[in-house]
Amino acid sequence: MSHCFDYADKRVVITGAYSGVGAALLEVLAELGRPEVIVLDIKQPDGPIAQFIETDMGKASSVESAISAIDAPIDVLFNNAGIAATNPVEDVMAVNWLGLRQLSEGLLPKIREGGAIANTASIAGGQWPGHLQEVLECIAIGGREELFGWCRDHAELVGDGYAFSKECVQVYTMKSAKHSLACRVRTNSVCPAPIDTPLLPDFNKTMTEKTMNWTIDQIGGTIATPRDIAMSLAFLGSEASRYVNGVNLNVDMGFSAFMTTGQLDFSGLA
Numbered sequence: 001m002s003h004c005f006d007y008a009d010k011r012v013v014i015t016g017a018y019s020g021v022g023a024a025l026l027e028v029l030a031e032l033g034r035p036e037v038i039v040l041d042i043k044q045p046d047g048p049i050a051q052f053i054e055t056d057m058g059k060a061s062s063v064e065s066a067i068s069a070i071d072a073p074i075d076v077l078f079n080n081a082g083i084a085a086t087n088p089v090e091d092v093m094a095v096n097w098l099g100l101r102q103l104s105e106g107l108l109p110k111i112r113e114g115g116a117i118a119n120t121a122s123i124a125g126g127q128w129p130g131h132l133q134e135v136l137e138c139i140a141i142g143g144r145e146e147l148f149g150w151c152r153d154h155a156e157l158v159g160d161g162y163a164f165s166k167e168c169v170q171v172y173t174m175k176s177a178k179h180s181l182a183c184r185v186r187t188n189s190v191c192p193a194p195i196d197t198p199l200l201p202d203f204n205k206t207m208t209e210k211t212m213n214w215t216i217d218q219i220g221g222t223i224a225t226p227r228d229i230a231m232s233l234a235f236l237g238s239e240a241s242r243y244v245n246g247v248n249l250n251v252d253m254g255f256s257a258f259m260t261t262g263q264l265d266f267s268g269l270a
């Protein structure tokens with residue numbers, strides 16, 4: 001019998017499903033009805049998938065080939081692939097932001113009415129209200145080289161690229177939700193706190209282990225599992241969220257809420 005989280009008979013595309021959140025999403029979707037899954041990644045996953053398209057989300061030509069190789073109709077696009085700032089800024093912006101936008105725009109015409117796009121952003125991208133105009137200006141830039149030039153001109157704001165790339169994803173999620181709605185496709189994101197995945201050691205390097213541990217400490221001491229995040233992604237792609245659009249869903253055990261209401265204890269960071 002069908003239910004509102006049912007993925008049976010659906011066709012979904014997932015980027016970054018070799019490890020971490022994406023690999024957990026493969027398992028969650030298998031439990032929710034075994035949809036037909038097409039994976040775009042630089043590494044081929046072991047999980048239950050129908051099609052693997054080797055794709056470097058940081059390369060426009062690779063993303064373009066993947067778009068051409070995917071047949072319509074699709075029900076849900078999960079833009080999940082991401083890299084840490086142990087990589088150069090331009091690579092981080094290319095994979096986390098440019099590739100995501102290119103794939104979303106390229107696949108939107110192939111997504112069925114009633115379908116959804118669910119992005120994996122981060123709470124690291126939650127500081128956009130302090131400079132929304134700059135983020136809007138940045139995400140309006142179409143060309144790659146122009147974007148990289150803009151990033152060089154705004155080096156202080158862009159920093160190592162990770163948090164800023166996720167700010168772009170959060171603001172784009174809200175902005176593009178209007179355009180996708182015209183095609184009857186919802187666009188949302190999950191914004192996770194630290195997750196126990198192969199990316200974590202990279203974040204410990206770029207954001208310091210002390211900050212990562214402090215963040216986890218503020219939310220009860222238990223780090224998110226990849227499955228915790230995958231279940232929220234599955235919700236955003238399902239019928240259960242059919243009236244949810246343009247939302248950046250914090251999946252962070254309250255970290256953002258505690259920050260907004262002044263309940264974080266910064267003494268451990270001193």
Ligand SMILES: NC(=O)c1ccc[n+]([C@@H]2O[C@H](COP(=O)([O-])OP(=O)(O)OC[C@H]3O[C@@H](n4cnc5c(N)ncnc54)[C@H](O)[C@@H]3O)[C@@H](O)[C@H]2O)c1
Nearest residue numbers: 016017018019020021042056057081082122194195197199
């Ligand atoms: N781990 C965390 O603490 C954390 C916190 C917040 C958000 N996130 C976000 O969660 C998402 C998933 O990351 P994860 O933590 O599961 O890490 P992960 O490294 O396990 O997963 C990333 C996936 O992306 C793939 N990938 C890497 N570069 C790629 C490229 N150029 N093209 C295509 N695929 C590529 C990897 O092969 C892998 O399957 C990312 O967008 C990340 O930014 C992670």
